[in-house]
Amino acid sequence: MRVVEKTVDELTRDEARDEVEALTTRILELRDAYYSRDTVLDDDATYDALVRRLEAIEHLFPELQSQDSPTQTVGGRAETTLFAPVEHAERMLSLDNVFSADEFADWAAKVERDAGRPVRLLCELKIDGLALNLRYERGLLVTAATRGDGRVGEDVTQNVLQVAGIPQRLAGDPSELPDLVEVRGEVFIPKVAFDELNALQREAGEREFANPRNAASGSLRQKAEGKNDEQLARMRDRLSRLRMLVHGIGAWPNPPVSAQSEVYGLLERWGLPISTHFRVHDSAAGAAEYIAYHGEHRHDVEHEIDGVVVKVDELALHGELGATSRAPRWAIAYKYPPEQVNTKLLDIVVSVGRTGRATPYAVMQKVRVAGSEVRQATLHNQDVVKAKGVLIGDTIVLRKAGDVIPEVLGPVVELRDGTEREFVMPTNCPECGTALRPAKEGDVDLRCPNARSCPAQVRGRVEHIGSRGGLDIEALGEVSAAALTQPDVPSIPPLQTEAGLFALTIDDLLPIEVVVTDAETGLPKLEADGSARRRTPFRRNPSAAEKKQGLDGPQPSSAALTLLDELEKAKSKPLWRLLVSLNIRHVGPVAARALADWFGSLDAIRAASLDDLSAVDGVGSIIAEAVLDWFTVDWHVEIVDRWAAAGVQFSTPGHAGPGAAAAAGGVLAGLTVVATGSLDGFTREGAQEAIIAAGGKAASSVSKKTDFVAAGPGAGSKLAKAEELGVRIIDAAQFAILVTEGPDALPPAPPAG
């Protein structure tokens, strides 16, 4: 589709005609792929945008609107080679969409205006599945058909009979069942069943489904003919995973009900599966709240939803308000921002992390999905790349649900033009050339075994040292870590391993140059002469004043001075932070605190046996072994020695040796305290340190064993839990007393209740 450059009212009539033609072709192409071939050639949001553009042009140039314009017809294709055609007794319409609270308010206002009175609105979830029409005659299911073009659909009765929950016979007194009723709803696959199905596909070496909708549609539209027993069993298994929820009626002469909500009551009594999530609201404001609530909680439901459907509850008004040829005027779909989009897979690149793991990741054309820009997504390992079936150059489906990490779902196979190529997992580390190998036999993940010197691993470890959970050195982030270990600039990097970190001097930093890359493409930015642009993060030209003083050479930048200053301060940071910085496997902040509190010095930890180590509360045998192993490696010991030689303090001042704090019994000995919310006078970490320093246990969750919960503003579920369990809750001022003077100095606890 060509890029839309002009707003609709800037178009000349000729331009508008051309664009109507182009939009129509593209929309029909997308619809055909979606409804008849279970393929998403472009994402929903793009499709919606094309339809809206077409609507806008037709609104301004009504003479250009043809009867069979996609804005006047329902998606889908009637003729099908696979299934017999079924004519619906009453047309199956689609829904108009709105995309914002304002658009919804406009729709609701118009409905009330047209109705001439306030209307009650029934709100329900918009299920991302496929529409199905069930035709019951005197209570018996005669046909089940897909929507098709709205008039004629595909006969999938045989398959539908195997979908759990769809009754073949309606419940209730047969004499009261209508001669004919069409029940409409959505067939879908619950998210859990979808994951299971894809796991089975993977095991069987077959391609995974890109999303639940495709899985549902693909499963419902299988043909039994020509299948062997095993294939038939798989087909039945797939059908048994599908579910249906009904959301309306088609042909039904003289229904004995007067509201949509009553329809649902009757359908339920007939034994049909209705959604439990619908609500009737008296006002548009109530409906807007329902929409907002489910936008926040769209992943809490067992199936995928792509929006909310709001319907006028009173059936008499349905007739009065009527319908266009495409959609009723008494209902509207509020669509949430898309969580699934299509984009181009430009490359698959392998990155090596701090622990040496080599991970392929997708480099994509930047797209916006679920409210954020995405350009990269991990592909985990070569087996996952294979299972997803993606080729470099493919158009791929990318998903990002809420706060979840972006995930490549699979390729749009139909859009391949033959230029795509397969990803081949490199046999050697892309950064240091060492042969990759599994950590242990049978592992899928490959690792670079050159832990000591692989630049990627050193860079990762140095970054980890500077991280919040490590020595918390702000000037030692991703960029500085790369600069200090960068192998691809003429200057030799000052850090070949982290052993030299605390001995860095200004003279080491000044010569460093780094290549500037484009944030968008990841490629080096170029100078006018075509050479790569470089940056000198740690030096600057002298100022005029400095020159006057005779300083005409390069001067350290403020980044360099800050880095050295922060490194100096870090030398006496708490022992647990230094332990985290050593990058010992499994030793994160929690285990490091436990070790530091108990032993008080790195020497004591090093001298401890496996039993000594695993006996510490919060350590255990896996961590204990990792600690022992770590000290058996020469270059690890060299890190400790060189850091110590540079002045790093590997001990807690005043600590009287292993087990001393607990044995000496601080004011909080034997007590467990949880700190939550912001406590005046303490940082989050400071509060924990204060508890530990007083000999108490700083826990992160509230249980019956918790003695005190110190809660400040922003305390959430932990406070609620404490109230529920009757644990004593104290404020910041009382917390300060607790950690200095102990529990006896606190005022008496308020009476319970």
Ligand code: IVH
């Ligand atoms: S009511 C006259 N309710 O969304 C059409 N439709 O994008 C009445 N859909 O064609 C449809 N969940 O297939 C309705 N709770 C729901 C729905 C729902 C999903 C589908 C339906 C419709 C399509 C429109």
